[in-house]
Amino acid sequence: MSPTNRRSEYARMTREAILDAARSFFTEQGYYATKVEQIAEAARVAPATVYAVGGGKSGLLRTLIETSVNSTENGRLLAEIQAATDPGHLIRLVVAGTSARFGQWSTLMRQVVAAAPQEPAVREAMEIAHDSLRNGLRLTADRLATLGALRDGLDAADAADILWLYLCNAAYFVRSDDLGWPLDRSESWLNVALPRELLC
Template sequence: MKGSTGDKSGAGDKGGASNNRRAEYAALTRQAIIDAARKLFSSNGFFATRVEDIAAEARVAPATVYAVGGGKHGLLHTLIQQWTTAPVIASTYAHVAVLTDAEAILRATASGTREVRAEWGDVMRVVLATAPHDARAAQALAEATDVYRKGFVRTARRLADIDGLRQGTDLDLAVDVLWFYFGYASYFTCVDENGWSLERAEQWLLDQARAALL
């Protein structure tokens, strides 16, 4: 009986290891599909990229792209979720919440938006280019933009809490000004059209926001 019990325990260990390997393989496969979609959406555009292209890039079957990634729209939604929940966003919120100097609050906001742009600017471009021509992408962009703007509400409220806003600037105006300088368009204009580095764009936009708000 003891020998039998030992055999069952060993079989259980092997089964657990096998399950772990399957889970690890599934996670690696999913990430390979997401990475392939991101690369191809960025280089070829959402509409020109086929599921078969993503499958070939990720070295999986097209059926796996649908089953694991939800097809092109599912993958685009996943990329947007990863962008809007990037760890730097939460860390920027936490940093802003404890600062007591208005200029430091703006610097933290500018730095956070620049870091997000550095990591996720390619996904932003894809979504902005796709949304005008695709209802599902448009809805996803609207949700992402709502999350994005709510971050500026946090900054504006913190500035108001410490009486850091210029006299006559209410919360709504402060959010609009922050969006103007740190939303989608300004960074793309500075970097893509003017050829500036992200760091130069960050500093210039920070200077303009400071002059407008403080």
């Protein structure tokens, strides 16, 4: 491996170590309680490196969310939404996708929601996550409209709003925290409720 490639690989591994440490501390002890020095120690780098790589705590949080939003997995789901030809399958696909993302990211998103009112940078990171989800739900609604699958009186904009009401993080938190539903029960219920709300 050439020196340039070694430096590039080291930089990649350092970035991943910092992001992994940041995510662990944010989820385990909260955004406010986490110190850059803790992240640096866990990643085995100097605090200055954490700032250089992520721009501090708010920058690391934003990077974590942007990494998820721009992931190959998300891109694949969007492509499947646009290619879907069966309305029922499309709804099940989106329900499964949002359920999986919530299961993966809910612990971190709790910290984001808690910190957002006091931290503009955290609020911006949360808006990135929300905008990504809204985009996926708008694509879903548009695809259902293109397939002629929406019930009478419902257009794509209305369908996107209904999808948001059922599939946003806040709705998942209500079902998981207030109702105590495990994700599999939530997913089963959504696969019945959403076709009833949306399809002709």
